Amino acid sequence: MNEQKIHPLSLAAVAASSGGHNVKIIDEAIENIPTDVSSYDIVGISVNTFTSPRAYKIADSLHDKKKTVVFGGTHTALMPDECLAHADSIVVGDAEDTWPVLLADFISNGLKPKYLSANQVSGRSIPSPRRDLFKKMKRVAAYCQISRGCVNQCMFCYLQYVPYKTFRARDIEEVYYELKSINEDVILFVDDNLFCDHDYAIELFKRIIPLNKKWWIQAPTDIYEDEELISVMSASGCFSLSIGFQTANDCNNRDALMRQNNVDNYKKLVELLHKYEILVDGTFIFGFDGDSKSVFGDTENLIRYTGLDTYTFYFLTPYPGTKYYRHFLNEGRILHEDWALFDWDHVVIEPKNMTEDELLEGVEELYIRLDKTYFSRNIIRNISRYKNKVLSIDLLSFLLSLGWNYRTSRVSRL
Ligand code: SF4
Structure with missing residues (x-):
């Protein structure tokens, strides 16, 4: 992007x-x-x-x-x-x-x-950002944040180590009028996890239906349990979700406290989102202690089996200053101390069950394999599947850019 x-x-x-x-x-x-x-x-x-x-x-x-x-x-x-x-x-x-x-x-x-901060700022008292200060220029999409914080416990997430993790959601009318004031038709909601409160999310999405926006958000895997939520998301303009599947290996889910994730539910989730014409980008993290070289084949099989539309891969990156980072430091497995490399796009820890090169090459080869034999065919199918939502070439190219730019930039380094 x-x-x-x-x-x-x-x-x-x-x-x-x-x-x-x-x-x-x-x-x-x-x-x-x-x-x-x-x-x-x-x-x-x-x-x-x-x-x-x-x-x-x-x-x-x-x-x-x-x-x-x-x-x-x-x-x-x-x-x-x-x-x-x-x-x-x-x-x-x-x-x-x-x-x-x-x-x-x-x-x-x-x-x-x-x-x-005393961390007592309620969601209802968070004001709209000063959009009047943005430089005037044509943008593809606008960012908007509805909530802060998350109730989940993922060990690699920075939220576990900051004093402002509590979930708080803004006043719905405030969000409605902010969105109404935005010229761009495409909105990227940049919430940590808006889906901590389904009732709130449903009320908000119902409220913004008249605005006729197209929007994207990141979501946890357990939203498959709430079809009403997904139907309202679709009705209010959700065209794509980025979902934190994170791993094809349930041992990693347990070890890293991703209690909301269960590999057995992923196919149901993707099928339900497709039923409501929502594209699904799956994010996966590589380098957990439970990952050996077989993780690349397992992830490929999972992506094909669930029918994901796009996929984005990251390398496990413990944030400096956290207990999680100290765990790797104490084991002598931190490879760099240049924080510029801690962007989830570089290998910064020594993996436990493969070498650094095997991890790097495994991810790059997985991208190449899937892009050649899966992604290109999927996109042709998706254009017809999502034609009601992908109304313009501009929006289609934007959709593709969500994952595609990232992939081409990585693969070009080979
Ligand atoms: S679900 Fe997402 S935001 Fe919440 S703790 Fe896990 S990684 Fe962080």
Whole structure:
């Protein structure tokens, strides 16, 4: 997916909590950071693990220009001390109850090094992001976030290690009017797991039917239990889901506490989603301790058997600063400490039951095999199956780009 065509949503969410202050959003995906920063009093940077090296570089150069720099984002919760070596202050957790206090302290020359959210911001009080601050340009789709947090326990997920895991969903009318204000027809909902509350999700999807949007979201495998939910999703414009199947091996589900996953249910789930004309992209993670070289064939068989439309593969990536990371560190299995490689697209741990090269090549060869003998045929079939939802060439090419760009970029490295 081309990030240049998507809004930087998290910065607009922070801007919504900035009161009457003048805010400018700079999105490095589409513009350069200005060399003259004299008109800015304070700079906030959103930092996650794999962008942290770049964020540190930017912060260091801003310090050379005597600017005050604040970090927010997941990496501040996971690696606060490392972040503080490059920032004057960090925000951990929600912006709504920290950012206004931080700005007031800054104005009175009393900036503190850390602002920890009390994590009591209710979903109903989360405001719409400041979309008016986005650079005006034609975009393929718009991001929107309806909820935060998740009730599940997956050990590799950063949510297990941050103090803001609790599931909270926004006011439905607030979401409705935000979506109504968005010009783009295609919406990508970037929630961790909106499906923690099915009743809420059904009410929301019913409310947005009149907006006639096409939308995508990531979902857990256990939504197959609720056909009413899936039918309302379809009626409200859901054209594609990314589903965290994560592994073809139920031992991995148990070991990594993915209690919501059960391989035996996957075919039922895909068939139900196809019944409602929803395309299914399955995400899989490779490198669990239960994975041996047979995992690639097992995954291929599962993809063919369930009839997935597309598939996206990742390498297991323990986030630094977590108990999960320390487990691999203590076993001497962390291969890199360059956080830029911790983007789930690089092998960063020594696998237990195969070599690093076998893991890398296994994934790349699986992509090639499936793309040649499965994906291309599937897509031709899908064009007719989903013709009611895929109304334009633009949307079709966007659908394909969800997984296809990722695959071609990987395979071209062979
Ligand atoms: S279901 Fe998704 S969001 Fe929830 S804990 Fe697992 S990986 Fe994280």
